[in-house]
Amino acid sequence: MSVDIRIEGLDKLTADIERIRRDASFRWPKEILDTSSEMMADAISDEAVGSIKDSVIVEEMGDKRRVVVDSPHARFVNDGTGPSPGRYVPAIGRRLVRGENIGMHPGIRASHFFDKAVRYTIPRILGYVHRRLYEFLLE
Numbered sequence: 001m002s003v004d005i006r007i008e009g010l011d012k013l014t015a016d017i018e019r020i021r022r023d024a025s026f027r028w029p030k031e032i033l034d035t036s037s038e039m040m041a042d043a044i045s046d047e048a049v050g051s052i053k054d055s056v057i058v059e060e061m062g063d064k065r066r067v068v069v070d071s072p073h074a075r076f077v078n079d080g081t082g083p084s085p086g087r088y089v090p091a092i093g094r095r096l097v098r099g100e101n102i103g104m105h106p107g108i109r110a111s112h113f114f115d116k117a118v119r120y121t122i123p124r125i126l127g128y129v130h131r132r133l134y135e136f137l138l139e
Contacts, residue, residue: 030063032132036125037065043121044069047113052077069114080110 037058044067045056055071069078084105086095 032129033063033065035128036121037067039125039128040067040117040121043117044114047111047117047120048074048077052113076108077111078114079112081105081108083107 041056041058045053048056048069052069052071052074055069055074057068057070059066059068084107088095
């Protein structure tokens with residue numbers, strides 16, 4: 001004696017769960033990585049100026065992405081520089097410090113453009129992930 005039980009829609013549910021598992025493990029991480037790294041690169045470009053703005057690139061490293069600012073002076077603009085004590089002149093054996101800032105550089109105030117871009121972008125990336133997950137579950 002046997003009893004056949006059929007739950008309407010169970011086959012479709014099982015197929016949907018399998019599709020979600022397959023898509024989430026193969027397609028989703030790459031799509032999210034690509035989009036979020038582009039969002040970060042755009043935010044850094046918006047905060048930076050000049051040649052730094054043009055030197056933002058996204059490096060693909062397998063299952064990771066790295067947003068790089070490929071400008072030699074980006075670190076100095078982001079972190080700032082301290083004042084210099086004055087230029088040493090070997091001919092006179094002293095530093096030039098007399099007068100109004102002769103030989104002295106007052107330093108550059110840090111702009112922290114990278115930190116600002118991260119603070120701006122993280123909530124947007126999370127919003128994007130939530131939105132894509134919601135759309136994916138509605139498919």
